[in-house]
Amino acid sequence: MDFISLVEARQSTRKFDPEKKVKPEDILFCLEAMRLSPSASNAQPYFFHVCEAEKAKQVAKATQSAGLNRFSTDAPVQIVICEAPYNATASLGARFRNQDYRSVDIGIAAIHFVLAAAEKGLGTCMLGWFDEKRIQEILGVSDRIRLVISVGYAKDEPLRRKKRKSLDQLTDFIANKEVSSSQ
Numbered sequence: 001m002d003f004i005s006l007v008e009a010r011q012s013t014r015k016f017d018p019e020k021k022v023k024p025e026d027i028l029f030c031l032e033a034m035r036l037s038p039s040a041s042n043a044q045p046y047f048f049h050v051c052e053a054e055k056a057k058q059v060a061k062a063t064q065s066a067g068l069n070r071f072s073t074d075a076p077v078q079i080v081i082c083e084a085p086y087n088a089t090a091s092l093g094a095r096f097r098n099q100d101y102r103s104v105d106i107g108i109a110a111i112h113f114v115l116a117a118a119e120k121g122l123g124t125c126m127l128g129w130f131d132e133k134r135i136q137e138i139l140g141v142s143d144r145i146r147l148v149i150s151v152g153y154a155k156d157e158p159l160r161r162k163k164r165k166s167l168d169q170l171t172d173f174i175a176n177k178e179v180s181s182s183q
């Protein structure tokens with residue numbers, strides 16, 4: 001698939017087929033795409049836990065409250081993304097420049113993963129609504145948990161038109177325009 005077709009094909013799946021298992025080699029394909037993603041100072045400050053079977057069900061449950069994410073139970077695989085420490089260079093850069101590169105890096109790694117999944121015909125939904133303490137208990141870790149990705153096959157879910165802001169709302173082009181300084 002060419003890149004734009006892949007970007008258009010990826011959408012958040014909220015109707016998974018509970019009967020259809022995900023092939024381990026497809027998960028490995030997505031993990032390899034994640035592994036090759038760029039990160040600030042090449043720190044790769046993340047760890048991906050692949051949860052399957054009963055663990056996946058437990059993690060899915062921890063993403064459900066206030067009526068949200070009920071669909072995640074039907075996804076056979078849940079990826080839990082933990083934040084790992086910076087390396088020394090990234091840590092210094094972050095402090096010096098007052099930036100948090102870790103969440104940026106995690107977002108980039110996650111998009112590599114979900115686009116690779118779309119390439120394999122898999123459905124994914126990135127989940128930011130979850131009970132962090134509960135997932136830490138399930139996995140026996142104390143790391144910050146930043147994102148969960150539900151993975152499986154979509155069931156009867158047509159491709160939706162993407163609702164997005166216009167390019168004008170999201171971008172501008174600056175060359176010689178006068179810019180008023182706030183400093």
Ligand SMILES: Cc1cc2nc3c(=O)[nH]c(=O)nc-3n(C[C@H](O)[C@H](O)[C@H](O)COP(=O)(O)O)c2cc1C
Pocket residue numbers: 010011012013014068069125126127128129130147162
């Ligand atoms: C960081 C992040 C957190 C998200 N959390 C949730 C979530 O908890 N539940 C959910 O149904 N969708 C969640 N989404 C999916 C977004 O709602 C979705 O990406 C957005 O509406 C655009 O739709 P699309 O992914 O189908 O293109 C999340 C997406 C991101 C990037």
